[in-house]
Amino acid sequence: xxxxxxxxxxxxxxxxxxxxxxxxxxxxxxxxxxxxxxxxxxxxxxxxxxxxxxxxxxxxxxxxxxxxxxxxxxxxxxxxxxxxxxxxxxxxxxxxxxxxx
Numbered sequence: 001x002x003x004x005x006x007x008x009x010x011x012x013x014x015x016x017x018x019x020x021x022x023x024x025x026x027x028x029x030x031x032x033x034x035x036x037x038x039x040x041x042x043x044x045x046x047x048x049x050x051x052x053x054x055x056x057x058x059x060x061x062x063x064x065x066x067x068x069x070x071x072x073x074x075x076x077x078x079x080x081x082x083x084x085x086x087x088x089x090x091x092x093x094x095x096x097x098x099x100x101x
Contacts, residue, residue, distance in 0.1 A: 013093040014049040016041045016056075018084045028087050034097040040088060049090035060085035 017037040022029045043049040064083040091098065 014043040014046050015039045015091050015093060015098075016043065016049050016053055016088055017091050018088045021084060026082050028082065028084050030087055034089075034091065034095070035100045037089075037091075040085075042093075043090075046090060046092075053088050053090055056085045056088060 016039070017034065018040050019028050019030050019037050020032050021027070041049075041052065043052070060083050064086065
């Protein structure tokens with residue numbers, strides 16, 4: 001990686017983004033285009049975004065698992081299918097996938 005490329009990446013901010021929910025299903029639409037995902041938070045660096053994503057994912061998955069134990073749902077086994085924060089992604093602000101199609 002060239003110094004110019006590294007400097008350009010350092011200037012790019014990052015978004016912590018979450019996918020939309022599939023209406024009426026209680027599941028996460030991981031296949032939705034990135035342009036339809038919601039920005040949860042902005043970061044100046046990728047490392048801060050990744051650390052926050054890991055922490056939120058861990059907390060959200062634990063909470064979803066507790067909810068599943070308290071209210072078992074028929075036929076649903078994977079808490080990540082309904083956990084929006086579990087599916088968060090860090091995306092550079094200049095990522096071309098953020099542009100509407």
